[in-house]
Amino acid sequence: MKRRISFTLNGEKVEAEVEPHWTLLRLLREVFELTGAKEGCGMGECGACTVQLDGKAVVSCLLPALEVEGKEVWTVEGLAERSPSGLHPIQQAFVQQGAIQCGFCTPGMIMSAKALLDENPRPTEEEIKTAISGNICRCTGYVQIIRAIKAAAEGGDDGGVEGSR
Amino acid sequence: MVKYDYLKARSVKEAIGWLKEYGSRAMLIAGGTDVMVGIKQGKFAPEVLISLRGIEELSYIRPEDQRLKIGALTTHRQLERSELIRERFGALADAVQNLGSVQIRNVATIGGNICNAAPSADTAPPLLIHEAEVTMEGPEGRRSMALEGFFLGPGKTALGPEEVLLEFSLPWPPDGAASAYWKHSRRQAMDLPILGVAMYLEAELKEAGPLGEAFAQGAPLEELLEALDRSEIYCKEVRLALGVAAPTPMRAKGAEAVLKGKRLSTEGLLEMGQVASEEAQPRDTVRGAAWYRREIIRVLPKRLALFCLKRITGRKG
Numbered sequence: 001m002k003r004r005i006s007f008t009l010n011g012e013k014v015e016a017e018v019e020p021h022w023t024l025l026r027l028l029r030e031v032f033e034l035t036g037a038k039e040g041c042g043m044g045e046c047g048a049c050t051v052q053l054d055g056k057a058v059v060s061c062l063l064p065a066l067e068v069e070g071k072e073v074w075t076v077e078g079l080a081e082r083s084p085s086g087l088h089p090i091q092q093a094f095v096q097q098g099a100i101q102c103g104f105c106t107p108g109m110i111m112s113a114k115a116l117l118d119e120n121p122r123p124t125e126e127e128i129k130t131a132i133s134g135n136i137c138r139c140t141g142y143v144q145i146i147r148a149i150k151a152a153a154e155g156g157d158d159g160g161v162e163g164s165r
Numbered sequence: 166m167v168k169y170d171y172l173k174a175r176s177v178k179e180a181i182g183w184l185k186e187y188g189s190r191a192m193l194i195a196g197g198t199d200v201m202v203g204i205k206q207g208k209f210a211p212e213v214l215i216s217l218r219g220i221e222e223l224s225y226i227r228p229e230d231q232r233l234k235i236g237a238l239t240t241h242r243q244l245e246r247s248e249l250i251r252e253r254f255g256a257l258a259d260a261v262q263n264l265g266s267v268q269i270r271n272v273a274t275i276g277g278n279i280c281n282a283a284p285s286a287d288t289a290p291p292l293l294i295h296e297a298e299v300t301m302e303g304p305e306g307r308r309s310m311a312l313e314g315f316f317l318g319p320g321k322t323a324l325g326p327e328e329v330l331l332e333f334s335l336p337w338p339p340d341g342a343a344s345a346y347w348k349h350s351r352r353q354a355m356d357l358p359i360l361g362v363a364m365y366l367e368a369e370l371k372e373a374g375p376l377g378e379a380f381a382q383g384a385p386l387e388e389l390l391e392a393l394d395r396s397e398i399y400c401k402e403v404r405l406a407l408g409v410a411a412p413t414p415m416r417a418k419g420a421e422a423v424l425k426g427k428r429l430s431t432e433g434l435l436e437m438g439q440v441a442s443e444e445a446q447p448r449d450t451v452r453g454a455a456w457y458r459r460e461i462i463r464v465l466p467k468r469l470a471l472f473c474l475k476r477i478t479g480r481k482g
Contacts, residue, residue, distance in 0.1 A: 001170075018169035020214075023201070043202050044269060045355060056242075060203040063272070064194070065173050067218060101426040112267065133354030134266020 005069045010034075010078025018065045025049045025060035027068075028075060036107040037074035039138070047135030051075050051109035057115035059134070076107035079114065090114055090152040101139035101150035109135045113149045122153055167204055173216045177223070177302055177329050180215050185304060186212045194218075194331065195238055196272040198265065223276075223331060235333040237276025241288075242440045245270060246323070253477055254335065256291035256363045259400035263353045264288070276330045279315070282322045283357075289316070289414035290363035290406035290407040291346050295335040303328035316413035342367040342402070343480075345472035349461055350452075359453040360461050361408030364469035367479050368429070371397040377478045389471050390431045398474065399430045400432065405437070405466065410445035410458060417441040420466070434470050438463040 002017040009032065009111050016031050028034045028051070042061050049061040049089035052074040079088035090113050100106050107151060116123055116131035119136070123131070137145060167345060174180035184191055191192040192211035194200045219222065226247050233254065235244070241261040244250055251258045259477040264270060264278075264287045271479045278288045279299070289312075293319035297312040303325050312333070315323045318410035324330060337346070342364040395467035403424045427433055447458035 019168070021168045038172065042205060044265075046287065047268060050268055053178075053456055057268045058271050059198075059268045062198050064171055064197060064214070065196075067216065069173075069359065115267070129266055130354075134268045152324070 003066065005066060007068045007070060008072040010081065011076055013073040020064075020066060023061055023066040024051070024053075024065050024068055024073070027065040027148070028060060028073075034075050034077050037111075038104055038107065038151055040104070040108075045136070046114060047108045047132075048105055048107075050111040050135065052111055052115050052118075055115065055118055056135075057112045057131075068076075074111070076110055079110070088114075089155060090117065090149070093148040093152035093155065094145070097144050097148035097151055099144040100143055102139050103138075105135055105137040105139075109137065109145055113152065117148070123149075125150070167210050169204075169211050170213045171216060171357055172213060173219050175219055177220060177331065179303065180217055180329050181327055182218070183213070183215050183305055186330075187215075189326065191215050193246065193280070195241065195274040195277040195280075198269050199276075199277060199283075200221065200275040210393065215331070217276075217329065224274075228337065231337045233276060233335045233337060235335070237330040237332060238274050239276075239278075241270035241273050241275065242267070242277070254291070254295060254344060254347040255473075256365065257288065259285040259346040260291045260361075260363070263348055266355050269355075275333065279312070279333075280322055280324060280330055282316055282318075282320050282449065284319055284408045284412060284414065285357045285361065287346070287348060288359065288412060289359060290361050290408045291344065292335070292415050293334060293339070293406035293414060294321060294344055294404040295450050296404070298334045299330060300332045301325075301328045301330050301449075307331070309334075313416060318412050338365070339367060340480075341369070343473040343476035344369070344458070345469050345476065346390045346413060347465060347472070349465070357452065358409055360410060360447075360458050360465075361414075362465045363406045363408075364473055365402070365404040366400065366470060366473035366477070367402035368474060369399040369401050370478070371374035373398055375480055376474060379459065380475050380478060384399060386468065386471070389430055390467060393471070394430050395476070396429075399422050400427055400429050400433075403437075405469075407439055407441065407462060409450075409452075410462060412446070415445070415451055417444045417455055419444050429470060429474075433466040435455075435463070438466040441466065 005017045012063045038048040040046035044059045045077040189281040190212040194214045195282040223236040225236040244261045300309045346363040349357045349360040350356045375392040375395040408414045420437045423437045442462040
């Protein structure tokens with residue numbers, strides 16, 4: 001039996017009908033057609049489905065959809081939409097530093113980086129590594145990814161994009 | 166995927182009421198990082214999930230009556246961030262730091278880690294050496310017991326079918342005590358331990374100069390042990406707990422007796438390790454063979470004692 005929930009998705013109040021056994025990932029991809037968050041392993045190990053829940057990075061494949069009632073969810077789509085240049089500074093940095101190869105891990109990596117920088121705008125390399133330790137990149141572009149997050153931290157004195165939180 | 170109903174409890178009483186109503190068809194879920202994986206793997210097939218996540222009053226870390234009280238729904242991330250835990254309950258801080266990933270730690274709870282009762286639960290050995298008590302509530306009211314008696318087997322605990330775990334309560338350690346946890350694994354993040362070892366050590370520093378200097382110089386393990394032998398440090402109290410060494414997380418009490426009251430030395434710590442490896446009942450698993458686990462149990466107390474001593478001497482300095 002479907003239940004009605006309401007929450008904030010990428011800055012907008014939304015409502016949806018969800019089955020009790022759905023995960024947030026399924027709700028995002030199948031109802032809202034936001035396919036940035038990917039199902040990699042589906043077991044919380046790979047981080048490709050990472051989104052922000054009330055500012056914190058979480059794996060949406062293990063999050064029961066009903067738990068987002070009244071909460072704030074950000075996906076990678078929300079970052080780009082809200083930026084005048086079309087890309088969030090973290091995304092811009094990923095492009096500039098060549099931190100993207102196949103792109104499958106990228107939305108999750110960016111959301112983990114976003115959660116880190118929101119909380120800690122000047123992270124050390126160790127802190128960056130910890131923040132993305134739950135995001136697997138099988139093209140193994142970790143060096144560039146870490147460099148991109150560092151660049152985004154250094155370049156983003158404005159603390160990211162207005163209204164993106 | 167299994168279909169189930171999902172009920173969000175607003176209070177412990179409501180959760181207990183639903184447990185009574187649905188019986189074995191229901192299962193409790195907190196952060197969900199084990200339960201959801203278990204459902205996806207076909208290990209669990211509940212008809213009803215009862216979510217405890219909305220019960221905010223079960224999420225806290227607070228000192229009270231010479232004890233530290235931790236609510237069962239406290240996340241690993243909250244524990245990781247706690248200054249109190251880092252300062253006085255080092256083993257627990259060590260354990261949560263490398264558990265899963267940031268995404269997992271943001272939602273996974275300490276109550277869930279313990280109730281899941283995996284032999285590899287990272288928070289179990291630290292809670293055991295800190296002699297944690299657990300409190301639970303059921304239809305008949307509340308009861309408390311030592312965590313040591315809580316684990317009955319892999320995935321099995323003393324929690325009744327209609328009970329909800331509320332709190333962990335740890336005695337406040339005296340000054341001069343420290344604890345540490347070491348997860349022996351191939352990778353620090355996103356990996357289960359091949360073995361987990363936690364030690365609580367209360368030391369009397371008669372003459373700690375050589376060791377203090379060696380720590381200050383960042384000396385390697387062998388040199389630290391030599392410096393320990395040249396120092397005069399006595400073990401007033403020691404507790405050792407092991408994960409993935411038996412069907413449940415365990416205290417190695419025979420090994421503790423070897424060291425208690427004695428002067429700390431490389432030889433004494435090796436003897437402690439030897440006894441602990443005999444007390445353990447490890448199995449051959451995909452992560453490691455039993456003989457290998459015994460071998461690392463034998464050598465790890467040395468390292469753990471040094472971690473504890475570094476914390477103790479660092480504090481004094």
